[in-house]
Amino acid sequence: MPSDERLVMSAVPESFATAFRLIVHADPALVRTVALSLAVSGSACLCAAGFGLASGAWLAVARFPGQRAVLLALDTLLALPSVVVGLAVYLLLSRSGPLGSWGILFTPAAMVIAQTILVLPIVTALARQVVADALREGGDQLRSMGAGALASALLMLLHERWAMATVMLIAFGRAIAEVGAVMIVGGNIDGVTRVMTTTIALETSKGDLPLALALGLVLLVVVALLNVAIALFQRGSGPLAVELR
Amino acid sequence: MTLLRASTLIVLRDASVAYGAVKAVRNATMWVTQGDFIAVVGANGSGKTSLLRLLHGVVAHTGSREMLRPSGVQAMVFQRPFLLRLSVWNNLRIALWLAQPDTATALREERAEQALRRVGLGALRDRPARSLSGGEQQRLALARAWAVRPDILFLDEPTASLDPSAKKDVEALLADFAADGMTLVMSTHNLGQAKRLASRVIYMDEGRIDIDLPTSEFFASGTPGRAGLFLKGQLSWSLEG
């Protein structure tokens, strides 16, 4: 239909212009929303790093009955839909649920919990793979130097720290881009739990597509700036550095 | 046949190593005496590496392996050393920490310092270990091993991947270690190297220890059987200088 095409055709350049305006004017509400997105997803990744990297390393060296089942379950959880995580955490944190007495439903804390659960499988599975590969290469020699299984695994975590940084970048991308979990457990409350993705969803549902697209562009710009900062910090090695030979 | 002396370190009696259906070492009987510099030679697949691992005690085996000094310290150096993505200095410190976790930090650091100087890598201390040349990396591996003051040092084809000048450097270090009284067991397919460095040569063929002689006797003419052919370069290996 002609009206559809006109709609789409005008939406795209309009959103670039809107995005530019939003960034330049740094509207305080927008800045707050962006800051909350970064804080929630960043915190979730920190927590996931704490548990996930260690568990992944441990899984690479552990030997126990039912290990294959555990690894299978872990790989399956990689495909966990964010909405499902949101629902599960909501039911846990609801006042009628087992952890209702915590009273943290519809707060950023609940969003951090949900996103941590969401990215934990990614961090664990990838950490396990990286450590297992590294051990295949040098595990024998570490053992001959006197390293036990766990020490070897942790040394390999250190050895592959740049790969781990990439893993965390992947996890962060997954977290900051998701909307299902934070929408349900956060409630998208204006000024309290409204993040970039839920704002985009809201504007879309209100029919303001150019604004929704513009916000999407703003989010991408913020993440790009973050990556630039990381690249500058790396000094030659690491996930965003380019090898010069 | 030399008698068992008080300075014997390891004895193998009829020991065998198998990986699944493949027999890597068959019925090996030998001993390692303090001060020996043993070169284990033979074609690829003859079981040199497995014999080393057997002596080092890191592989399952049948038969008997006795360590006559159970508290003895052993270290092993490999053809391609595995170095962590850290500085030379940190690689050394971690190696020392792994081997001697109960030693005081200051003492460990002192030993690391000494080892670095021993192999001549003092200037490269803060460089990323993986940025070193092949020869320098192997010298670092030797520093790692030497730092723990091993009674026996095992080396699995330590110079096979090195260029001639790096090979000379490493050989010089090994000769030094031997002169200091360290016991070394080294596998190599470089007969010239065996002749230069070793006090004793073990020739392996298809998992069996065929010959076990002092170096001069091994290289004397008239060595019988396949060993003789091997020496003449008429098996799959040529005599390397």
Next chain:
Amino acid sequence: MVARGLNQARRRAVLALACAASLAGAPLLAAAQERSITMASTTSTEQSGLFAHLLPAFRQATGIDVRVVAVGTGQALDMGRRGDADVLFVHDREAEEKLVAEGFGIKRTDVMYNDFVIVGPQGDPAGAKGRDVVAALAKIAEKSGTFISRGDKSGTHAAELRYWKMAGIDAPATKVAAYKECGCGMGPALNIAAQSDAYALSDRGTWLGFKNRGNLQILVEGDQRLFNQYGVIVVNPAKHPHVKVQLAQAFADWVLSPAGQQTIASYKVGGEQLFFPNAPR
């Protein structure tokens, strides 16, 4: 410096503990926001912009912060049942009274009403235009015009089903008029209607704020039956002791008071008043 391996493990343990601690600290943080209540309301109400106008006035008068979770009416009432909200502000009288009868709400009071409209394509192929919503639906069914329903248990959806029933048509079951249920909010439903040149029932507030109209325009309005009554309910502490009953009651009292009712009336979009206060005096 002690060697890395165990240190790394220790560092990670500390990190994990820090996370747990910061999360455990959250309830303390929440407690710090004592002067706030959670209100479950509907997406259409929030999207109309009413709360951005109403709640700051309430905060100024009482110092109480109202946090709005906007979901469908069905979900909002469920939140009340689960005790996840302190006060409810929805527009489905039957469902609200049921909730109070079940004991989850203290009492239900009329607050305000807005109205529904039927929107449709400019050409009006089914000839639905007029002031009679039931007749319009009958014509849409007869002429097989496409109709988009929210199908999400919302107040709007409940109203829509009531009108179909009045017309004697069981729209969802008999699939008349290329009836499409999207299971979505008012905005997305209007989006779909605009894209497919279809008819839809919308609240006036969302329609006024909707920017993606395409070919759509209001075809049916002014029918008394299209009035959409809002009710406010304080969640019953007998069922959920943690409910902030005093603060929630303060909100209910204020919104029913002359000050609150006046604030509602003063909310305008494009010069038009959206909500008409009708609290009992």
